[in-house]
Amino acid sequence: MKELGFLEQGRIAQQKILEDGSLFPTVLLPPSADENPSIGSFLNAIQHNSEWIDNELNRSGALLFRGFPLKSASDFNGAVEAFGWEEHLYLGLASRTRIEGRVYTANEAPLDQPIKFHHEMAMFDDFPTKLIFFCEIAPPEGGQTAIVLSHKITQRMEQIYPELVKKLEEGLIYPCSLPQEDDPQSFFRGWQSRYETNNRQEAERKLIMSGVPVSKTTWADDGRMSFEMGPIVSIRTVDGDADKRKAWFNPSPALEITPTLGDGSLFPEEAFESSIQIIEEECVEINWEVGDVLVLDNRFVQHARRPSTPPRRLLAAFCK
Known part of the structure; x- marks a missing residue:
């Protein structure tokens, strides 16, 4: 494993091997020589490796920090600050509560209900580019956070529905209530x-x-x-992205609504089901452990929540 000062790269069973041989997500652990890492060493590791973390997050899309002794919202807020990214205020539709500093609860919807794949605040032009999750209480069963590289969805949908993908780049209209x-x-x-x-x-x-x-x-x-939102671009590219990745920013499954295309027609049901199947085939499920910190590049990675038995408590922060 490659040593990164105070961090080592690790493995979890759920990781996917990508075409270039890299792993999704990147897993980062305390150095093997440090049997009892402190919160201070974790914060130092983040700051010491800030440039590498930024580059790796841009490359891989997801970083899972595991094995550090974070226990509380206060610990997590310290980690959020250590990353050095500016706060992005939460303006989304989900039920959340600000806990401390920059820390919110994760979606407060009942744990027995799934939350489907989406980019955070996908309906906004100004959306957070980074999400940070923290596991305060790991669920006894279920409750995984599933993640997927969004441009993989676009690539596969372009092969099946090239004309539809072109329309999605022009925008969709979403009914909301x-x-x-x-x-x-x-x-x-x-x-x-x-x-x-x-x-x-x-x-x-x-x-x-x-x-x-x-x-x-x-x-x-x-x-x-009730109102209509749009037209909202549902396939997004990022200025300066060397790979010119096209992210699938269509949140219809999460909103449980059928959007309207620019020509007034509904999003085809067959294509809708195909996109869901592709997402499930491409995704990785993170089985939470207490103290885990998961950082996502919200430009290119969608996330979802699997149903769980209580208790389960995740906290979240949003960054520009």
Whole structure:
């Protein structure tokens, strides 16, 4: 294994071997000579290897730090700060609570429900480029976080549906509906909680100010707020990316909605099912251990949550 100052590269059974022989995700461990690594040594390792970490994250898309003694939200917040990346405020639809500093809860949806593959804040032009997850309580069964290289999805879909992929690069229209109040059985917050108001006009103003292109806002008798988002580019490239990777930024499965193409037609069901199958074939499931820190390049890696039995507690941070 290659030594990196205070870090060593390791292996987990779930890693995939990519075409160039590299592993996804990259696993980083304390040096074998350090039987009792401290939190301080972990923070030093991050800072000592910051340039390598940035380059490796850009190359591989995912870094799993395992075997370090992080226990709490405070420990995790220290690690987030040590990476040195600027905070990106969370503006997504999911239910989350800020815990400490830059640390939020992961999606608070019921643990027996899966969260399907998505890029974080995929509906926004200004989305976080990096996500950091921390396992405070590992689930007794299930609860894996599955990750997938998004450009692999695009590559395979281009082989099957080349014309559809071209349309996705032009953008999709997504219908969206938010309840008035929070529903503990839903993945999404109610609009009153999300926009911190019970005034409909103020909620509409904040929706527009969020940066998502929206139209056709309507209100139901029960207070539900409905609108259309888009057109939203659903295959994204990154300026300066030497490999010119095209990331599959279509969050339809996670939102459980069928988007509309630019010509007004619905996303073909057959292609929709093909994309889900490809994602499942390409993904890697991370079995959480207490203290794990998983860093994802949100530009090129999607993530999902498998159902689990309680307890399970993951924390999250979002970076520019």
